[in-house]
Amino acid sequence: MKIYSFEKLDVWQESIVLVKLIYTLTDTFPSEEKFGLTSQLRRASISISSNLAEGTSRKTQKDKAHFTTISFSSAMEVLNQLIIGKDLGFISENDYILARQKIEKITNMLNALRNYQLNK
Template sequence: MVTDFRDLRVWEASMALAEAVYELVVKFPAEERYGLATQLKRAAVSVPSCIAEGNARESTRDYLRFLSMAKGSLAEIQTQVQLATRLGLVDPALVDPVLAKATSVSLLLQSLRKALRGKLQQGDRSPFPIPHSRF
């Protein structure tokens, strides 16, 4: 059973995504450091933070709510990275690894949310209802 958010594969993958986003925004022009770069970093930090906070909550329903927020922040990242590419703020070749990490996190989040919804339907209110090896 998962007893700590740091044991979750989805949390680890989202941390790697946040690092990749931070590395990407360093390449932005100076005039964007406080605009789109700040928005991207905020969204990137939000994903693992929401996963961690949801895991620490006392109900599966709360956990799912925080995972939903993480999913929203992930969509922000994907949108903002693509916008940065369209605006010519970053080399498109640098974007592919970030988007690949985002896709991986999205799939892991989807799997975790599905498993938690199943546990919720069974009446399990534990915030740690599933083994971490799958997510």
């Protein structure tokens, strides 16, 4: 089986771990949030890895960096929604801290990747 370049990226692998964490956290959200915050969090977390994957198929480094920036923006969207989830009492403080630490790691990696892409 062929391994695509995005699958080799450490940041892509970390973003998949975040998706799994978000799915686990949102499993406990109230059922009335199924089409609200639960859906938003899941889609935004998936967007991080999806944009990394899409960006690797682009020809220029500038285009690749653009998709890395979109991934970063999606990570900020996830963080915002986690803050809301915590404030609404849907996420425990410990789970929030764990997810926030994961996002910080991913955003640091995204910044490094973007800098590499723009300076290559």
